[in-house]
Amino acid sequence: MAKWLFKSEPDVFGWSDLVARGDKGEQWDGVRNYQARNNMRAMTVGDLGFFYHSRTGLEIVGVVEVIAPAHPDSTTDDPRWECVDVRALRPFAKPVTMQAIKSDPRLSEMVLVKNSRLSVQPVTDEEWRMICEMGETAA
DNA sequence: GCCAACGTTGGC
DNA sequence: GCCAACGTTGGC
Numbered sequence: 014m015a016k017w018l019f020k021s022e023p024d025v026f027g028w029s030d031l032v033a034r035g036d037k038g039e040q041w042d043g044v045r046n047y048q049a050r051n052n053m054r055a056m057t058v059g060d061l062g063f064f065y066h067s068r069t070g071l072e073i074v075g076v077v078e079v080i081a082p083a084h085p086d087s088t089t090d091d092p093r094w095e096c097v098d099v100r101a102l103r104p105f106a107k108p109v110t111m112q113a114i115k116s117d118p119r120l121s122e123m124v125l126v127k128n129s130r131l132s133v134q135p136v137t138d139e140e141w142r143m144i145c146e147m148g149e150t151a152a
Numbered sequence: 153g154c155c156a157a158c159g160t161t162g163g164c
Numbered sequence: 165g166c167c168a169a170c171g172t173t174g175g176c
Contacts, residue, residue, distance in 0.1 A: 022174085045172095046159075068174055111175075130158055130173050 016136040017052065017062035018125060019077060019099065028064050028074045031101045038080050038100030041133070042088045049133035053097045054083045062099065063136065063144065065125065072108040073144060077101055105148035113147060120144075 019041060021027065031039055044050055060079040066072055081098035114120045120143065124134040136144075145152040 020174090048159095071175075128158085129175065132173085 015056065015060050016138060016141040017056065017060060017079075018065055018073070018134050018136050019062050020065045020067045020132045020134075022068045023066045023070050024068075027066060027070075028101065028104070031064065031075075031077065031099070032104075034100065036100055038098050040081075040084075040087070040098050041096045042086045044086070044096060044133060045094060046132065048131055050083075050093075050095055052133045052135060053095060056082065056097050058082060061102065061141075063141075064101070067132075070108075071111040073105060073148060074108045075101055075104040076145075076150060103150055105150050107147070107149045109144050109148045114144070117143075 023029075026039075041053065044053065056079045058079055058081065062077045062079065063073045064075045064077050066074055077099040079097050080100050083095040083097050085092065086094040086096045111125070114123060115126060120126065120140060123136070123140055124131055128134070142152050
């Protein structure tokens, strides 16, 4: 099972917004970048991902679960863009900040650090385990 | 709020 | 098909 990371500005759509959606979850719409879209196409139901607050917050705050595979993004007529559905699974007891990630050399290869502009990105199993530990949540 | 880094667009 | 111009993202 693959691991991912989803970025969102909390002012626009934050962790609490996803939590409010409950088990119904929400479609991860609005992605207009091929790499991010391709990552979503590669997802399967049951895959897990981190929820990261960009711009304001700059920390990973929770774990989400993919509950629907890639489908057309209903917020556009452009058939190129697709999105998956996700739901909030569990919060981090201790959010893991960008600063903490950057200061750990073992996480220096994370896409989050290397390509800060990619909004949907893969996470390796090792990175996943380390960050879950730092955030004091189950892996 | 600034601006570097990156992706996309479009004229040639 | 190149690449300059432009728009957007997101850390700082």
